[in-house]
Amino acid sequence: MKYLAEFSDPDLAKKLVDQIHATVTKPWAMMEVCGGQTHTIVRHGIDQLLPDGVEMIHGPGCPVCVTPLEIIDKALEIASQPGVIFCSFGDMLRVPGSGRDLFRIKSEGGDVRVVYSPLDALKIAKDNPDKQVVFFGIGFETTAPPNAMTVYQAKRLGLPNFSLLVSHVRVPPAIAAIMQSPDCRVQAFLAAGHVCSVMGISEYPELAAKYKVPIVVTGFEPLDILAGILRTVTQLERGEYVVENAYRRAVRDEGNPAAKEMLADVFETTDRAWRGIGMIPQSGWRLSPRYREYDAEYRFQVRDIATEESTICRSGEVLQGQIKPHECEAFGTLCTPRNPLGATMVSSEGACAAYYLYRRLQTPAPETASKTASKASEAVSSVG
Amino acid sequence: MLPDPALPPTSEAQPPNFDGWTCPLPLRDYPTIVMGHGGGGQLSGELIEHLFVPAFSNPLLEGLTDSAVVTLGGARLAFSTDSFVVQPLFFPGGSIGDLAVNGTVNDLAMSGAQPAYLSCGFILEEGVELSVVGRIAKDLGTAAERAGVTIATGDTKVVDTGHGDGVYINTAGIGLVREGVDIRPQRAVPGDVVIVSGMIGVHGIAIMSVREGISFGTEVTSDCAPLNGLVDAMLDATLDLHVLRDPTRGGVATSLNEIAKTAGVGVELVERDLPIPETVANACAFLGLDPLYVANEGKLLAIVAPEDADQVLAAIRAHPLGADAAIIGECVEAHPGMVVTKTTFGATRVVDTPIGEQLPRIC
Amino acid sequence: MEIRDEDDTRMGKVDFGGVIKDVCLAYLPDLQVGEYTIVHVGFALQRLDEESAMQSLELYRQLGALEEEFGDHWGIAARQAGERRPPGTEETLR
Numbered sequence: 001m002k003y004l005a006e007f008s009d010p011d012l013a014k015k016l017v018d019q020i021h022a023t024v025t026k027p028w029a030m031m032e033v034c035g036g037q038t039h040t041i042v043r044h045g046i047d048q049l050l051p052d053g054v055e056m057i058h059g060p061g062c063p064v065c066v067t068p069l070e071i072i073d074k075a076l077e078i079a080s081q082p083g084v085i086f087c088s089f090g091d092m093l094r095v096p097g098s099g100r101d102l103f104r105i106k107s108e109g110g111d112v113r114v115v116y117s118p119l120d121a122l123k124i125a126k127d128n129p130d131k132q133v134v135f136f137g138i139g140f141e142t143t144a145p146p147n148a149m150t151v152y153q154a155k156r157l158g159l160p161n162f163s164l165l166v167s168h169v170r171v172p173p174a175i176a177a178i179m180q181s182p183d184c185r186v187q188a189f190l191a192a193g194h195v196c197s198v199m200g201i202s203e204y205p206e207l208a209a210k211y212k213v214p215i216v217v218t219g220f221e222p223l224d225i226l227a228g229i230l231r232t233v234t235q236l237e238r239g240e241y242v243v244e245n246a247y248r249r250a251v252r253d254e255g256n257p258a259a260k261e262m263l264a265d266v267f268e269t270t271d272r273a274w275r276g277i278g279m280i281p282q283s284g285w286r287l288s289p290r291y292r293e294y295d296a297e298y299r300f301q302v303r304d305i306a307t308e309e310s311t312i313c314r315s316g317e318v319l320q321g322q323i324k325p326h327e328c329e330a331f332g333t334l335c336t337p338r339n340p341l342g343a344t345m346v347s348s349e350g351a352c353a354a355y356y357l358y359r360r361l362q363t364p365a366p367e368t369a370s371k372t373a374s375k376a377s378e379a380v381s382s383v384g
Numbered sequence: 385m386l387p388d389p390a391l392p393p394t395s396e397a398q399p400p401n402f403d404g405w406t407c408p409l410p411l412r413d414y415p416t417i418v419m420g421h422g423g424g425g426q427l428s429g430e431l432i433e434h435l436f437v438p439a440f441s442n443p444l445l446e447g448l449t450d451s452a453v454v455t456l457g458g459a460r461l462a463f464s465t466d467s468f469v470v471q472p473l474f475f476p477g478g479s480i481g482d483l484a485v486n487g488t489v490n491d492l493a494m495s496g497a498q499p500a501y502l503s504c505g506f507i508l509e510e511g512v513e514l515s516v517v518g519r520i521a522k523d524l525g526t527a528a529e530r531a532g533v534t535i536a537t538g539d540t541k542v543v544d545t546g547h548g549d550g551v552y553i554n555t556a557g558i559g560l561v562r563e564g565v566d567i568r569p570q571r572a573v574p575g576d577v578v579i580v581s582g583m584i585g586v587h588g589i590a591i592m593s594v595r596e597g598i599s600f601g602t603e604v605t606s607d608c609a610p611l612n613g614l615v616d617a618m619l620d621a622t623l624d625l626h627v628l629r630d631p632t633r634g635g636v637a638t639s640l641n642e643i644a645k646t647a648g649v650g651v652e653l654v655e656r657d658l659p660i661p662e663t664v665a666n667a668c669a670f671l672g673l674d675p676l677y678v679a680n681e682g683k684l685l686a687i688v689a690p691e692d693a694d695q696v697l698a699a700i701r702a703h704p705l706g707a708d709a710a711i712i713g714e715c716v717e718a719h720p721g722m723v724v725t726k727t728t729f730g731a732t733r734v735v736d737t738p739i740g741e742q743l744p745r746i747c
Numbered sequence: 748m749e750i751r752d753e754d755d756t757r758m759g760k761v762d763f764g765g766v767i768k769d770v771c772l773a774y775l776p777d778l779q780v781g782e783y784t785i786v787h788v789g790f791a792l793q794r795l796d797e798e799s800a801m802q803s804l805e806l807y808r809q810l811g812a813l814e815e816e817f818g819d820h821w822g823i824a825a826r827q828a829g830e831r832r833p834p835g836t837e838e839t840l841r
Contacts, residue, residue: 003783003800004669004764010656010728015810017729045731089788091672103418116596116671117789119771145774146790153756197785197793222729223807248799250785256793259774357734599767666764 003249007221008044016226017049020233027053028236029185029321030229031178033171034140034192035062035347036220042354044222054233057186057321058344058351060174060274063139064091065343065350068273069309071167072097074302075136078165079105079112081300085128087121088136090114095346096339098307118150125154125162134296137164142194144168144285145259148266151287151294165296166286169272171195172203173283178320179211185321188236190218190228193247198263200255204243212241219247266291276315276342315342318351325355332356422469424633425738429642449568450491450629453561460563462497464488465556473520473551476590477605481523483681484553486610487632489531493612494628494684496567496619497559502528504555505539509548520551531610533557559612564623571626572647576715577693579686581614581700582607582708584636585664588678592671604663609682614703618686621699627687630680634738636712637676637723639685641737645721653713653725653735676725677738687715750780761786 032038038058041047047056060066076097079086086102093102093114106112111131115121118135125133137147147164154162171192178186191204196217208215214235218228228246235241245251265288272284287295297303313335314328325331325344335341337353344350420427437445444452451464466487473480485502492499504524508517528535590606593599611630618625627647631639636658644651660675668675682705688696693711700706713725723735750759750772757772761784771790772778783795 003795004666006800006804008728012804012807012810013729015807019810042733043727044729045727045733046729048731049729103420104414104416107414107416107418117771119789142787142792145792146771146788149771149773149790194785194787194792223803227803227807249796249803250793252793256774258776259792262774357736593766663765667766670763670766670768 004221007219007223009223013049013222013226016223016230020054020226020230021051023230023237024051024054024233025237027055028187028233029055029057030188030190030232030236031057031059031186031321032190032218032225032228033059033061033175034190034195034220035065036194037190037192037218037225038062038347040220040222040225046222046225050229054229055321056229057319058354059178059189060277060319060343061140061171061192062343062347062350063143063169064089064095065346066169066274066277067092067095067138067167068275068307069097070273070305070307071138071165072101073307074297074300074305075165076100076102076105077302077305078134078296078300079110080108081132083130083132084300085111085113085124085131085133086136087113087115087124087133089116089138092136092138118146122150122153122159122162125159126157129161131161132299133162134300135162135164137166137168140169140171140192140195141199141263142192142197144267145198145256145262148262151266151291152262154294155291163294163296163299164287166267167272168267168285169274170269170283170285172207173280174274175207175215176211177277177280177283179207179213181320181322183317183320183322186213188214188232188241189216190225190232191215191243193217193219193224193251196245196247196251196255198256198259200253200260201243201245201251202253202255208241208243214241215243217243217245217247217251219250273309274343275309275346276313276344277319278309278316310341313341315344315350315352318342318344325352328352422633423738424638428633429737449495451495451497453495453497453568460561462492462495462499462559462561463556464491464495465554466491467552467554469549469552470591471549472591472594473516475594475606477587478608478681479520479523480551480553481520482527482606482608484555485524485527485531485533485535486608486681488555488557489533489610489612490630490632490681490684492557492559493610493615494567494630495559495561496565496615496625496628497561497612498616499531499533499557499559499610499612501536501559502533502555502557503537503539504535504553506541507548507552507554508540508542509550510542510545512550517551520553524553527610531612533559562619562623565619565625567625567628569627569629569643569646572643572649572687572715573626574649574715574717575690576626576649576687577690577711578640578651578653578713578715579688579693579697579700580631580636580659580710580712581611581684581686581706582682583659583661583664584631584680584683585660585668585675585678587632587681588635588673589664589667591679592667592673596671604661604667607680607682609705611682611684611705614684614700614705617699617703618696621695622688622692624692625686625688625696627685629685631683631685632679632681635675635677635679636685637674637735638737640723641721641735643685643687644715644723647715648720650716650719650721651713651723652716652718653723655725656728657710657712659708659710659712676735690714750778759791761791 102112121135151164204215214232216228216231218224231244231246267285268288269282270284270286271279271281273279312330317323318325330341335345340346344352421431451462453462468480468484470480489499586607590604627643629639640651664675700709724732725735727733759770759772760767761770770786775791778794784791785793
């Protein structure tokens, strides 16, 4: 693929890594916001190449993982109704709600289908006029325009049997929430490149100024990540905190005007709970009143389903780098990759899941456990 | 505090050890079968380990190999069975008929056997066109001829509309194991070399391209092929092959994890040495999949002693199915039961067994 | 590749290094055949600026080859490219 191999070149990566080592004089903790970036970091082991003391805190940027339990329970309820075809992105199927997941619903006779694109769900609705077709619309600002298009088209083409179960989340309010937390250790952010491809960068200068944190818009290939880290540590070492765009080939200052226009028409901002983290004000999108008839929560009367999240899970603190995964009481006992309680255990790249896997790779002696543990979340990688 | 005399003393010498712990409740998470139980990952493994093996309990099953090696009337026979439920029935480079022959032929070949006879059972759904069944039967015949095996017995059942997915096929097969051959996962030892016989991920991506409606500028066709000829050529190079495995469902990663666990060794791969076609790499990047977990139907993994590695590699490369063979890693003493890979940037990543099926990632 | 309208929606075939997929182009109404684009879940979301990509790669290649410190490399490259700093960057906050 064009610019895929070029931005994965090991020789250029080495130059960037060397430059990072030459730049860093102090320990720094920075957060990559997007799950796609976390994937690249663990897939290539980039965190292991950084100077000691430079810590990557994996952010809450996996949309599947942060989708609140309550919405998943609503999805499970809708998907198990007869006459419903429930369409979802593939990795959502394995995320458990209260005791069940979509795989289970499928095994009990529910018509649950994995789609690659939201338009596939729209096509299923066209082809099955006698069925109710529901698409599980999750994701950040990147996935929101494609999902918005389905509702826009359903209205335009007159597809009364299509609806959207919406749980969209937005990056800037999450950054603000992380910085407002009293024990926050995050000193800089690698902002999510493709979110900025859509939204532009206008929301970030205010955040950088208010919380005095460098924010570097960063892409997804290994060289992009390393360049983002280099520009971040350069700012940190100089005591600067500005917004930089290290992903110019895909991010323009203004974003994508056509997509933003569609978002403004189809969605409106709302408070949203994040799994394992809690409510973040104005951090979500829901369908605007103009499209309410396509809102699956109204159509299937699941609005009164309310689920309390586990109070034991401390993934919010893990996400902010305040505690290490093993310091959570539920870690490895009540909470495992097979039965996750929070976002950081749901994703195979989440800090807790990665740490869980690492324990098997190298079981530390008990007296050095906590020392090793602190290294673990930096050094561990897993894909699976 | 004094110990409570009513309670037995706690054992201080033995800290809790979770490594050997198996769950007392079989299939703890799902009360029903889910698709993941057939995905070749952790769920499949647990179903076999906790439900089937205890029910059938006998020493032959404990090796959990692709085919069992039994002695009957003085002959060492490999014996195996496999079922085929692929959709679509016809895909670029093959059909369910080709898979049904090659799947069982390859399971037998992975014990070092020369496959001889196959059985073939059809489960047909009411309403399937005869011409479809005819094409599949023809493919079975052609594939059997290519592999040099005879379909010696068969069976047909028909189920009501909606109770099957067109055509299901089961095949079983037997073959003779050469004198002096002992191929099984337990024989992998630290220092052994891991070889793959060619480009990985091709079959899975060919199937996926039909399901996901993607096409390729250059044709990607399934690598479905019988491997018994290739194994023969390898055995001519040395009879002392330690482990063979065809990395079908769950791909190279799952097969190597199974071997690592069974043999109690670690496996260390070198990412840059993995032979992955560019189109497969691009399709995987695009679909959010990892080529290490994508199915193959005409490739094998061989684990051999380091002194035999060059000879075996040369024998594989000299065979028409093995031109792109490569050494991709080695067995190590560290982290027994786990597979890791050295990334192109020199870091280390754990390559775990997937829980169920691999799912496309959206982020 | 090719661009067409389907139900009045702009669609096109996009080639991902040999993998060809139908993609919705509604959000890039002026994308032309031959241009590169960022695609997410079947939608083209932003055109890929080849000149910026080349500049980034060239910048990485020069790392360590020059004596100035890295931060200045960005500055040099930016000036060479004649590009403007995004609003709210160091000029306003330093």
